[in-house]
Amino acid sequence: MKTKIIGAIALAGTMVASTAAIAGETISVVGSSSVSPLMEVFGETYAKSNDVTVEVQGPGSSAGIRAAHDGSADLGMSSRDLKTSEESPEVKEVVIARDGIAVVVNNSNPVSDLTKEQVAKIYKGEVTNWKQVGGEDKPIVVATRDTASGTRGAFEDIMSLKKKINGVKVSAISQKAQVASGNGQLKTTVANNPFAIGYISLGSVDNTVKPLAIDGHKPSVAAIKSGDYTVQRPFLVVYKEGRPSAEALKFLSWMKTADAQKIVESKGFISTH
Incomplete structure (x- = not known):
């Protein structure tokens, strides 16, 4: 089932949600206000052909890394490398673009x-x-x-x-x-x-x-x-092993595809391809 999306990018620190008329699972993504606009477009595009809703919040990279650690979000966003104090063998980083x-x-x-x-x-x-x-x-x-x-x-x-x-x-x-x-x-x-x-x-x-x-x-x-x-600097998606749902990991895998990386370039960022 295709999902109808109404996207709205708000000020940093406020909820930026893609609201589905009818949708299955909700994927929550929290973190960098620099990555948020790109993630919002990723979410809207992905939801058109997948039965999910993607909700994006942009309170900052530190908050995104914390959310990944404590499981309050499926995925965290960071526009900087992780500090030594934030690193853990269980925490995985995926570069989705450069900026x-x-x-x-x-x-x-x-x-x-x-x-x-x-x-x-x-x-x-x-x-x-x-x-x-x-x-x-x-x-x-x-x-x-x-x-x-x-x-x-x-x-x-x-x-x-x-x-x-x-x-x-x-x-x-x-x-x-x-x-x-x-x-x-x-x-x-x-x-x-x-x-x-x-x-x-x-x-x-x-x-x-x-x-x-x-x-x-x-x-x-x-x-x-x-x-x-x-x-x-890199644009990172951060997650803790075992925390995100299968749907969230599927969404993350899609971000690395050629179609998603075309969106990266169209928004003035640098693709990973």
Whole structure:
């Protein structure tokens, strides 16, 4: 029986559900707000030819990994590699796509290229004025994601934005940075402030913001595949052995098929094929 889907992508941290008129099993997927829009399309497409409903929530990668561990969801989503503390022999990771992290500024900003070092200094609060990096004499408004965000975790790793305090690794991002709860909110912050800088999933970039070249390479699928654009991370589905239903594992297997990977590319992400 084909399932009628009504999909709605909501703000990060709220329920994003594909509601079936008549359906069999419900598959729950929880985690990264970066992966959620892609997962929503996966769910809608898969449900058209399978008697299931797919429900997607995007509260963040850390929540998704926890949900996979404790069984509160069939599948977890993460847009960063698992931390050592999150790893377990029973927890399996499947790469369903790759994504670039675009460093974005307001469309009115004349700056178009920064080095990784400059970006790191901006986020640490060591560079505070656009004139220090070739822009106008205006203060830089730094926007970041919350600490549960996989995008933030990956960004900190790539940009060397971690420091040790009493032997514990912590974020080196300035306490003065504005914190956004998801890709959408961060993009809106940058779009509405001519002096803001932020970072979002490459698949979320649109004409409301301006992506910067990093070390001379603009973010694109081709530049990520060639390795020229190095600000990139995996999109993972995480599950604990024995927890997900057979239907959930079937759905996960489908995500690796050529048809599903075509969807990955159509959404501006990088396929695993």
